[in-house]
Amino acid sequence: MQPFAFSRASDIQQAIQAGAHASTAQQGAEVRYVAGGTTLVDLMKLDVERPAQVVDINHLPLDRVETTADGRLKIGALVRNADLAVLPEVERNYAVLSQALLAGASGQLRNMATTGGNLLQRTRCVYFRDTASACNKREPGSGCPAIEGYNRNLAILGVSPHCIATNPSDMNVALTALEATIVIQGRKGERSVPIDEFFLLPGDTPQVETVMEPGDLITYVLLPKPQAGTRSHYLKLRDRASYEFALASAAVVVTMQDGKIANARIAMGGIATRPWRSHEAERVLTGQAPSPAVFEHAAQALLANAKPQSQNGFKLELARRCLAHALTQVTA
Known part of the structure; x- marks a missing residue:
């Protein structure tokens, strides 16, 4: 870990001013905000992140969850994952989010990890985390050895010739759905960005992961007002039962009416370079009575443009089964 300057922001504007001095080369890599630090500190120890300045934002007034006048849920960026997961209104109205948070990491990490930090979580690709290896996400133009190397855990959707790394978050998948x-x-x-527009595909610039700019600070996450008749579910498939990242996960939000799916929102994790919203699968489901055949058709639509690599072709079948089972659970 290289030496860095450390400061504490007493208000939001002070934090923004500190971050605004950062270079634009890698979205403000010279200055980093730290809250729980569950990703940042790891990457600094690995020498992947080398900020010249770290700004502590834990004293900012962003640690509350409120219901807005129009019925939306307003989640502060500094709300801890463990606290958010067990809030009665989250368990009751946004079960998919509670389930996704509880499926992530360990209890100790959830006690520290924050909503804003989770949104900005970096990939777990072994080449990204190993400074002895090339990585376009870490050093643009150096190459992507994962394409010809170890890629079992990596993406089959949203990939590019420059990067096939997955977004590792469970929370992000639920928030997308x-x-x-x-x-x-x-x-x-201040600006508000729909989550579908927040994460960027790697394309030719895999080092640019979100729409965040130097000096930008996530302050809140807003969830739509809950709708009557809506059910949700998160299913995570992984190599072991706890403290493991998803090989495939599904966040499904479904509104039932007269025995049919009136509305569906589908997002997948573990298989894509960003939380993967599938409007194609949603169109297949809308207006249909739940059945294995309908769920199979939806999974085929979701995976139509998948590009499996040398070691992760099994994710096609795993993702298909993951989505089908999640839909079976939520429509039962």
């Missing part, structure tokens, strides 16, 4: 909105404050003021 819930159609969350990310509220960001920065040098140009």
Whole structure:
């Protein structure tokens, strides 16, 4: 770990001003905000992250969960994962989020990890985390050895010739299915970004993962007002039962009416370079009575453009079964 300057922000504007001095080369890599630090500190120890300045934001007033006047749930960026998972209104109205949070990491890490930090969690690709290896995400233009190397845990959707790394978060998958909105404050003021637009595909610039700019600070996450008749479920498939990242996961939010699926929102994790919303699968499901054949058709639509690598072709079948089982559970 290289030496760095450490400061504590007493208010949001002070944090933004500190971050605004960062270089734009890798979305403000010279200055990093730290809250729980469950990802950042690991990457600093590995020399993957080398910020010149670390700004402590734990004293900012962003650690509350509130219901807005229009019925939406407003989650502060500093709300801890463990606290959010067991809030009665989250368990009752957004079960998929509670289940996803409880499926992630360990109890100790959930006690530290924050909503904003989880949104910005970096990939677990072994080449990204090993500074002796090339990695386009870490050093643009150096190459992607995962494509010809170890790629069992990596993506089959949203890949590019420059990167096949997966987004590792469980929470992000649930928030995508819930159609969350990310509220960001920065040098140009406040803006609200739908989560579908927040994460970027790798394309030719895998080092640019989100729409965040230097000085930007996530302040809140907004969840839509819960709708009557809506059910949700999160299913995570992994190599072991706990403290493991998903090989495939499914977040499904379904509204039933007269025995049919009136509305469906589908997001997958573990198989894509970003939390993967499938509008194609949703269109297949809408208006249909739940059945194995309908669920199979939806899975085929979701995976139609998949590009498996040399070691992760099994994810095609795993993802198909994961989605089908999650849909079976939520429509039972």
